[in-house]
Amino acid sequence: MIIDCHGHFTTAPAQLATWRARQLAAVGTAGPDPAEPVITDDELRAAVEPHQLKLMDERGTDLTVFSPRASFMAHHLGDFAVSSAWSRICNDLVHRVSTLHPDRFAMGAMLPQSPGVDPATCLPELRRAVEELGAVSVNLNPDPSGGSWTAPPLTDRSWYPLYEALVEYDVPAMVHVSTSCNPAFHTTGAHYLNADTTAFMQLVQGDLFADFPTLRLVIPHGGGAVPYHWGRFRGLALALGRPDPETLLDNVLFDTCVYHQPGIDLLTRVIPSRSVLFAGEVIGAVRGVDPRTGHHFDDTRRYVDATPHLTDAQRAEVYAGNALRVFPRLAARIADRAAASAR
């Protein structure tokens, strides 16, 4: 079984973007009716079947944890009410995809974060996403400002209400920023990777998992710069009087969104296999075909299959075993589906 823990709904029907444009044009007023972007089930099927599902079939991915388009979360736009309405709509859509193809998609939720607003305001949508929509994962943006980095580190107590709810539900968070509105940072070529590195170092400096021993955070894009600089992080932890970063790896996992063989070889050489989750970030930042190999850059299964640093048992962990452990609501969903089809 192959589970991709990091896919975004980047091919949503055009009504979604149209509604969002109207919402942003109307910031400061009541805005358009959230019930308005009417998208039929057939339109949703047409949005995923020839795109996401086709790629999953081609690459042998059984199931994807599917969340709203990360760069469109854009928490920096508007205020909490704007983010709140937008999150509900986006979460409802990925929920519907996961209902139309329950064996192929499980839902990841976005949160209605807004810069300078107490993260606890996200709790109602987090609870709705898990309890009513069946979310198995949540995307947490460590920089709702979109590249100004005005939020406190993830170890700050202002984030704790979210962690308490995640622990209560046994749901992990993927630490994932959104669009950069800072011209210094290209969104997918700098801001995403910087956020991954930044978040990990915040966790090295802090002691978050003493307070939340069962919390799991997934750091996407192969952990940004972290595995490549693992010696640096080990040395910094030593200098700071912090435990070796390897001690974080029961709570922190890295995905395999690294788009060439040497990168995946490094990741699997440095990071224990129990802390690596298969993913491609499909359909995402890098959609092209590598002219050197003839294959898509983001077809990460090829690299994971080929890396010499995983035994067959470890490869099975990376492909599915770890995901079933880290996303217990996903495991329960799969078990329920299997039981239902056996009846």
Add this chain to the structure above:
Amino acid sequence: MIIDCHGHFTTAPAQLATWRARQLAAVGTAGPDPAEPVITDDELRAAVEPHQLKLMDERGTDLTVFSPRASFMAHHLGDFAVSSAWSRICNDLVHRVSTLHPDRFAMGAMLPQSPGVDPATCLPELRRAVEELGAVSVNLNPDPSGGSWTAPPLTDRSWYPLYEALVEYDVPAMVHVSTSCNPAFHTTGAHYLNADTTAFMQLVQGDLFADFPTLRLVIPHGGGAVPYHWGRFRGLALALGRPDPETLLDNVLFDTCVYHQPGIDLLTRVIPSRSVLFAGEVIGAVRGVDPRTGHHFDDTRRYVDATPHLTDAQRAEVYAGNALRVFPRLAARIADRAAASAR
């Protein structure tokens, strides 16, 4: 011959920090006399001989490009006049070290950058550093704000006067930020690496080397996240209609400040040897001994010696050949010294 292209004077006599503290306490007034931090030659020798030079001897480093302490540049503090006085003092000190030990140190200069101030204001100090102090390299801070990233990308025309002078002198710049005053970013565990990644992506997006075909920029700390995510950068360049990032590698070089074997193995597997410069960032961010190996994390020569991805000829390029090409004023200095000692 082994040249380390990236060392900082982090063990300067205490008078330097004392003067700086007085300067910062007096911001808004004329400040203390720049001639005041009187440091004798004996004090300077005592500051480098049992520290920097001892490590260079132990590790077999013949010569280090030695620049002022990066985290102390702190361009965000005070205004241009503050940065200007501070740069002169710091540059004078590394110049004196390079004069006391002319075969072991060549000078790298800092610039009196200040957030929101035209980079062209740095030209007088850049010219003084090269013409009067013999600087062979310059450190250029892409984020003088210290973690707010308010400066435009390095491809913006406001930086061009500096590039024109660097091309005129045939002097490369190392792209190196200073202290982060943003609590989200640990200085050496996040901000430094993020800056490296950010700068490279700015160069992928822009077309700087069409305007400055002979300009060389050194991206330190192994290029941040870039070599680990080389496939991502290749795919993004393709999507943006930009040339393959490999075409940047005549103008952009990465140093070897990556503090474990797998990281150096990746760097030397992915990046052509002509674009890799030996360095340790000694005495720098990570000073400890790895309890697993019994060696200093930042003793990068061990990793470069051991990597299987360099032939002997390529290893010689990384250790010295590339540096002599990229820092022609260093090559000229070494040739002058050799000629003088032969007379």
